Amino acid sequence: MNATTAAVTRLKVRVVTLALLVILSAAALVSIPVANRQFEDLPVELAAKHVTLVSQLGRDIARAVDLGIPVAQLRGLEDMFAAARAAHPEVGYLTFIDADGTPRAGHGGTPPDTLLARVPLTTPGHPPRLVEVEHFHALRLPVIGRDGAALGDIHLGIDRSHVARLIQDRVFDIITVMVVTAIIATELLLLLLDSMVTAPLLGLQRWAEDTRARRGATQAAQQGRGELAAFVRQLTGLSGLVHGAPPQDAPSVPWLIMLRYVRVALFVFVAADTLSLSFLPLFSRELMSPLWGLSEDVLVGLPIVAYWLMSAVVQLPGARLLEHMTHRRAFVVGALLSAAGSVASALSSDMASLLLARAVSGIGLGLVFMVCQAAILTHVPPERRTYGVATFTGVFFLATFSGTAVGGIAAEHLGFRSTFLLSAGVALTACAFAVLTFGASREAHRPAAQAAEGWAAYGKLAVNPRYAGLLLLAALPNRMFNVALVFFLAPLYLDMLGASKAEIGRIVGVYGLTMAFAAPIIAAWVDRRGWQVQSVVVGSILCGLGGFAVVPFDNQWGILIAVALMGLGQSMSIPSQMTLIPVVAARNAAVLGLPRLYAVFRVGERVPAFLGPIIAGVLVSLLGYGAAIATYGVWVAASSVLLIFVFGASRSKTA
Amino acid sequence: MSSLSRRHFMGLAAAAAGLAATARPALATAAPYRIAVVQWRGDTDVDRGLRDYLARAGLPVEYTVHNAAQNRDALAAIVQEVKAARPDVVYAFSTEGALGVAGPVGGDAERFITDIPVVFAAVGDPASAKLVHGMPLSGRNVTGVIHLAPISVQFEALSSLFAPRRLAVLYNDAETYGRGAVAELRKVAEAAKVELIVESPTDAEGRPQVDLIGPALDRLAAAKPDALYLPSTSFFIPLAEMLTEAAVARGLPTFSANEPMIRRGKAMAGLVSSFYEVGQFTGYKVEQILVGGKAPAEVPIEALSRFSLLINMAAARELAVYPPITMLRYAEVIHGR
Numbered sequence: 001m002n003a004t005t006a007a008v009t010r011l012k013v014r015v016v017t018l019a020l021l022v023i024l025s026a027a028a029l030v031s032i033p034v035a036n037r038q039f040e041d042l043p044v045e046l047a048a049k050h051v052t053l054v055s056q057l058g059r060d061i062a063r064a065v066d067l068g069i070p071v072a073q074l075r076g077l078e079d080m081f082a083a084a085r086a087a088h089p090e091v092g093y094l095t096f097i098d099a100d101g102t103p104r105a106g107h108g109g110t111p112p113d114t115l116l117a118r119v120p121l122t123t124p125g126h127p128p129r130l131v132e133v134e135h136f137h138a139l140r141l142p143v144i145g146r147d148g149a150a151l152g153d154i155h156l157g158i159d160r161s162h163v164a165r166l167i168q169d170r171v172f173d174i175i176t177v178m179v180v181t182a183i184i185a186t187e188l189l190l191l192l193l194d195s196m197v198t199a200p201l202l203g204l205q206r207w208a209e210d211t212r213a214r215r216g217a218t219q220a221a222q223q224g225r226g227e228l229a230a231f232v233r234q235l236t237g238l239s240g241l242v243h244g245a246p247p248q249d250a251p252s253v254p255w256l257i258m259l260r261y262v263r264v265a266l267f268v269f270v271a272a273d274t275l276s277l278s279f280l281p282l283f284s285r286e287l288m289s290p291l292w293g294l295s296e297d298v299l300v301g302l303p304i305v306a307y308w309l310m311s312a313v314v315q316l317p318g319a320r321l322l323e324h325m326t327h328r329r330a331f332v333v334g335a336l337l338s339a340a341g342s343v344a345s346a347l348s349s350d351m352a353s354l355l356l357a358r359a360v361s362g363i364g365l366g367l368v369f370m371v372c373q374a375a376i377l378t379h380v381p382p383e384r385r386t387y388g389v390a391t392f393t394g395v396f397f398l399a400t401f402s403g404t405a406v407g408g409i410a411a412e413h414l415g416f417r418s419t420f421l422l423s424a425g426v427a428l429t430a431c432a433f434a435v436l437t438f439g440a441s442r443e444a445h446r447p448a449a450q451a452a453e454g455w456a457a458y459g460k461l462a463v464n465p466r467y468a469g470l471l472l473l474a475a476l477p478n479r480m481f482n483v484a485l486v487f488f489l490a491p492l493y494l495d496m497l498g499a500s501k502a503e504i505g506r507i508v509g510v511y512g513l514t515m516a517f518a519a520p521i522i523a524a525w526v527d528r529r530g531w532q533v534q535s536v537v538v539g540s541i542l543c544g545l546g547g548f549a550v551v552p553f554d555n556q557w558g559i560l561i562a563v564a565l566m567g568l569g570q571s572m573s574i575p576s577q578m579t580l581i582p583v584v585a586a587r588n589a590a591v592l593g594l595p596r597l598y599a600v601f602r603v604g605e606r607v608p609a610f611l612g613p614i615i616a617g618v619l620v621s622l623l624g625y626g627a628a629i630a631t632y633g634v635w636v637a638a639s640s641v642l643l644i645f646v647f648g649a650s651r652s653k654t655a
Numbered sequence: 656m657s658s659l660s661r662r663h664f665m666g667l668a669a670a671a672a673g674l675a676a677t678a679r680p681a682l683a684t685a686a687p688y689r690i691a692v693v694q695w696r697g698d699t700d701v702d703r704g705l706r707d708y709l710a711r712a713g714l715p716v717e718y719t720v721h722n723a724a725q726n727r728d729a730l731a732a733i734v735q736e737v738k739a740a741r742p743d744v745v746y747a748f749s750t751e752g753a754l755g756v757a758g759p760v761g762g763d764a765e766r767f768i769t770d771i772p773v774v775f776a777a778v779g780d781p782a783s784a785k786l787v788h789g790m791p792l793s794g795r796n797v798t799g800v801i802h803l804a805p806i807s808v809q810f811e812a813l814s815s816l817f818a819p820r821r822l823a824v825l826y827n828d829a830e831t832y833g834r835g836a837v838a839e840l841r842k843v844a845e846a847a848k849v850e851l852i853v854e855s856p857t858d859a860e861g862r863p864q865v866d867l868i869g870p871a872l873d874r875l876a877a878a879k880p881d882a883l884y885l886p887s888t889s890f891f892i893p894l895a896e897m898l899t900e901a902a903v904a905r906g907l908p909t910f911s912a913n914e915p916m917i918r919r920g921k922a923m924a925g926l927v928s929s930f931y932e933v934g935q936f937t938g939y940k941v942e943q944i945l946v947g948g949k950a951p952a953e954v955p956i957e958a959l960s961r962f963s964l965l966i967n968m969a970a971a972r973e974l975a976v977y978p979p980i981t982m983l984r985y986a987e988v989i990h991g992r
């Protein structure tokens with residue numbers, strides 16, 4: 001990092017920190033009173049719903065009495081109350097006390113009659129009157145017969161801990177919105193700073209270096225936007241007058257700026273694509289129609305499987321496409337396919353059309369994924385590639401987090417189909433951004449493979465021990481454990497442990513957030529020391545060790561630790577794997593070209609990843625959840641140890 | 656196909672009725688279809704449902720009605736009359752009627768009708784009665800409509816209502832369906848650990864006798880059961896009022912498989928199909944054969960997909976045995992006499 005870059009980085013850190021402080025403080029100022037008011041408003045808001053519930057139960061009792069069943073001989077009240085409590089888990093107890101004061105039936109931990117007698121009566125048509133009794137918000141409503149006679153009262157208690165959990169969930173929603181706002185604000189600020197400050201300054205620096213070398217101004221100084229860029233252009237123009245016209249072999253956009261452009265384009269695209277992530281199973285259920293004789297449970301998950309499977313399968317043909325297209329054009333194709341898939345999803349009328357639409361979106365995602373990774377590898381210098389890939393990985397998870405959160409809110413207010421259309425609109429915005437910022441120059445065009453590829457070349461790649469080792473002993477076990485734990489074992493096990501859906505979402509979300517924040521920091525550190533191999537091995541072992549957390553902590557904490565260690569371990573491992581590919585397979589790259597090397601790697605790790613949950617299911621049926629997670633951990637850690645031997649053996653052979 | 660036809664039956668019925676207006680002028684000029692109606696105990700709601708359905712579908716039909724009046728010997732003579740008349744379809748009511756007309760599987764072709772399509776209705780269990788080779792396709796020149804919920808489903812509803820530990824059963828041992836139903840009931844009751852006490856008002860020669868009903872009920876009541884179950888029995892239906900009042904008089908809350916026992920009589924509850932709707936569905940099967948050109952062996956034997964839980968509150972009040980409050984949400988409450 002030179003002096004100019006360091007100075008700009010300090011400036012960016014200060015501006016972003018200050019801006020975030022202002023934004024988050026303002027948001028907190030507005031949100032804290034809102035959250036506080038929840039503690040007062042929510043019980044009353046819930047009670048209004050429970051007045052309706054109790055009124056319905058009261059009508060059932062009144063009808064039975066009207067049909068001639070004596071109050072003392074009412075049958076099935078307990079069952080009726082039990083069903084009502086099952087449908088409303090926040091209801092702690094339900095009790096019917098007849099007009100003589102005799103308790104006739106109750107369900108749940110009902111407080112003593114003496115305490116219930118103090119609960120004021122809520123009369124129909126009036127606001128609910130709640131009082132706190134033991135650990136309940138207590139409510140009492142009369143049951144009136146058709147002739148107007150009082151038949152008794154129904155008592156209902158709302159569990160205060162449940163109310164507290166609901167409030168906690170709402171507070172987490174507010175915090176989520178604040179975090180997403182902060183992420184988007186940061187991305188925008190950094191884009192502005194890089195295009196309007198960093199780029200002109202880097203150009204000025206280059207001009208100064210050129211002038212010192214008496215080469216005259218270059219087009220490097222033409223980079224950037226805004227007043228500062230205009231000033232720099234005037235300055236370098238003056239120099240041009242003195243030293244003559246700039247040379248024709250103008251360098252490209254500085255890699256830091258290009259990385260920023262790729263980052264923003266990818267962020268906007270992935271955020272668009274993940275807007276539907278949270279509600280896709282619900283939407284699938286709405287469109288449920290018989291297909292290929294598959295069960296409903298399998299069909300619900302099929303659109304998301306089609307999406308991810310196509311994003312992996314498209315990698316191999318995509319690699320060939322990249323040899324004939326600029327990054328800009330390939331990104332546009334990918335984003336347009338994704339937008340078309342989203343529009344088709346919005347218009348889909350049955351399961352078959354939704355599957356097709358999601359598959360098209362998956363192809364779009366796969367292409368954009370490849371283009372962005374290829375752009376990073378093209379523009380970022382080899383010694384900073386781990387950082388470049390980590391930026392890519394981090395932004396992917398940040399955008400997924402932001403898109404999913406915003407998508408959930410959008411779906412609630414706009415509906416599923418409109419959110420798909422919104423997704424298409426945002427994907428087109430990403431497309432427009434890429435058109436404006438991705439270069440169409442020769443440098444942005446990846447060279448074709450030097451020789452025509454054939455099965456023999458792929459065969460040589462398959463027997464390259466370090467490439468195969470990296471794929472089979474690091475990437476594949478990590479990916480399979482990742483899919484099995486994050487998408488299958490953790491949600492189901494947490495559900496079995498009694499965690500709410502919001503808690504499950506938060507614990508599983510720790511994986512993405514850890515990746516988003518830890519990957520770039522670790523990568524910068526790994527790049528400085530050149531410890532990519534060590535990073536892959538240690539990261540995988542850490543990921544595997546996470547699986548053992550459920551042995552001593554067979555509870556939510558164990559899962560949280562496993563997920564967090566997976567995030568941390570894969571932050572170390574995945575970016576370094578990408579950096580190592582051109583290194584361990586340099587000769588293969590000369591024949592096949594880098595895009596194919598990456599494509600084979602991605603297909604090799606992702607397509608079998610779908611076996612992850614299936615193997616996990618078998619392990620769970622044989623061993624139970626905890627042991628299944630630990631077994632996966634053993635496999636990932638043991639594979640990493642084997643990888644050390646593979647790299648050691650092949651190095652000594654090379655030596 | 657079977658569930659599809661059930662689900663779309665009412666829709667088809669409505670569509671047929673709609674089409675009738677346009678179809679009738681053309682059809683009116685054609686020769687009417689001839690249907691031989693073989694009744695077991697006179698005209699029923701099933702027969703009315705069948706006639707109404709075919710009329711709304713615009714089919715010109717000429718009916719020839721034969722009433723066996725619960726006499727098997729009369730059925731043999733009816734079969735010969737029908738054979739001579741060669742109608743397009745024979746419709747037979749009840750297990751006894753259908754067996755008397757089409758005969759059991761492998762029956763004598765001289766004694767029974769095998770070369771004219773036979774459509775039955777209100778048969779409880781055609782397979783146990785050996786009326787068909789299999790279900791839902793009969794494997795012979797016969798199809799039709801089942802009017803009863805499976806015994807296990809009826810037992811489940813009965814158990815929700817009475818939670819019995821001892822259950823009395825009054826049936827007609829002379830009827831094929833009755834014997835099959837009791838055999839099936841023994842299995843489900845044993846699995847649920849419910850004791851069964853079974854009586855049939857039949858004489859030494861195996862014939863049902865009205866005056867034996869009272870003594871049979873007395874013996875059942877003496878065992879102090881929690882409830883009385885009446886399986887579907889043609890013999891009992893005309894006696895609905897007398898039989899169920901006798902049961903109430905002995906303090907027996909009654910669960911019946913037949914609608915008239917609850918609507919007309921004092922059976923406290925039952926899980927039933929509407930006889931009129933059974934008749935309409937039978938009409939749809941007849942239409943598939945006459946207009947659709949299908950052979951009976953290609954037309955599945957089906958039941959209606961929905962059954963109604965009927966509760967007679969007058970009987971419940973009289974017995975002071977009340978249904979659970981949750982059941983009142985989905986049951987059809989009859990206020991009774």
